[in-house]
Amino acid sequence: LSSCAATPEEQKFDAMLTAPHVYTLTNLHPQDRRSIVYTMNYQMDGLIPVCTEVKLLQRAYGYLEFQTIDSGRIYTYQEHGNPGEEFVNHISKYFGTDCDETKIKALRDIDQKGIFDGKALVGMSRQGVIYALGYPPVSKTPHLENNRWWYWKTRFNRFYVEFDHTGAVVNIKD
Numbered sequence: 001l002s003s004c005a006a007t008p009e010e011q012k013f014d015a016m017l018t019a020p021h022v023y024t025l026t027n028l029h030p031q032d033r034r035s036i037v038y039t040m041n042y043q044m045d046g047l048i049p050v051c052t053e054v055k056l057l058q059r060a061y062g063y064l065e066f067q068t069i070d071s072g073r074i075y076t077y078q079e080h081g082n083p084g085e086e087f088v089n090h091i092s093k094y095f096g097t098d099c100d101e102t103k104i105k106a107l108r109d110i111d112q113k114g115i116f117d118g119k120a121l122v123g124m125s126r127q128g129v130i131y132a133l134g135y136p137p138v139s140k141t142p143h144l145e146n147n148r149w150w151y152w153k154t155r156f157n158r159f160y161v162e163f164d165h166t167g168a169v170v171n172i173k174d
Contacts, residue, residue, distance in 0.1 A: 009088045016095060017056050022066075023099035024052045026134040027118045030075055038080040039090050041134045042152050047118040048075070050131050051099035064091060084138030093135055104131055120161045124169045129161055136161075 006014065016022050030037045032046035053069040062079035077094075079087050104115060111128030114121040120129050126144065133151060140150035140158075149161045153174075162171040 007088070009086070009092055013059070013088045013092060016097060017059065019097045022054050022056055022095055022097055024048055024050055024054060025094055025096050025099055026050050026131050027115065028052075028075075028094065028134065029118060035073065035075045037075055037077045039078065039087065040080050040137050040152050040155075042154055043133060044154075049118075050104065050115060051101050054095065056095065062087060066095070084140075084142065103127075107131075120169055120172050122169050122172065126163060126167045129169060133161075 027050050028037050028046075028048040029041070029043045030046040030048060031042070031044040037044075037048075048068060054066045055069060057065040057067055057074065059065075064077040065074060066077060067074045077091065079090075105112075107115075107125060107128050108123075110121055110123040111125055111131070114124045114128055114132040118132055120133055124132070129149070135144075136149040136151050140152075141148075147163050147165075149163075150158055151161065152158045157174070159172065159174045161169055162173065164170045
């Protein structure tokens with residue numbers, strides 16, 4: 001029976017399903033027309049800001065349905081492609097029961113602008129880019145210490161964010 005026990009990540013995730021408050025931990029970039037967010041972290045046309053309160057509605061293998069509290073809009077967070085990590089681990093980076101806005105407000109002005117716009121900008125910190133774009137897919141950027149983080153705009157178009165030795169963005173290249 002021990003092989004059927006839930007992992008700590010699954011237990012944490014299952015607790016979020018009934019938590020009174022759940023928040024986005026980064027900006028999310030859904031395909032607005034279809035209300036879908038993909039695990040490959042495609043940088044689609046929509047923007048759900050970091051620290052948006054949401055309700056997790058249901059989870060099944062490879063997808064999560066959630067609703068933004070302010071708008072009431074329902075989205076599907078769908079496993080797509082090869083994100084390079086287990087779905088429940090991936091989701092725990094994007095949703096949590098606490099979003100510390102003071103950490104975001106403590107970042108530099110250029111980080112604040114990028115987070116607000118949902119874009120990487122030259123001069124931003126690594127943490128600012130995570131808040132603005134989310135995490136780069138592990139399959140393309142296995143270590144956040146790398147100086148180049150790969151992201152996907154769509155299934156067919158990717159770009160990278162390049163950092164200098166201090167961790168500041170020096171280049172964004174399509």
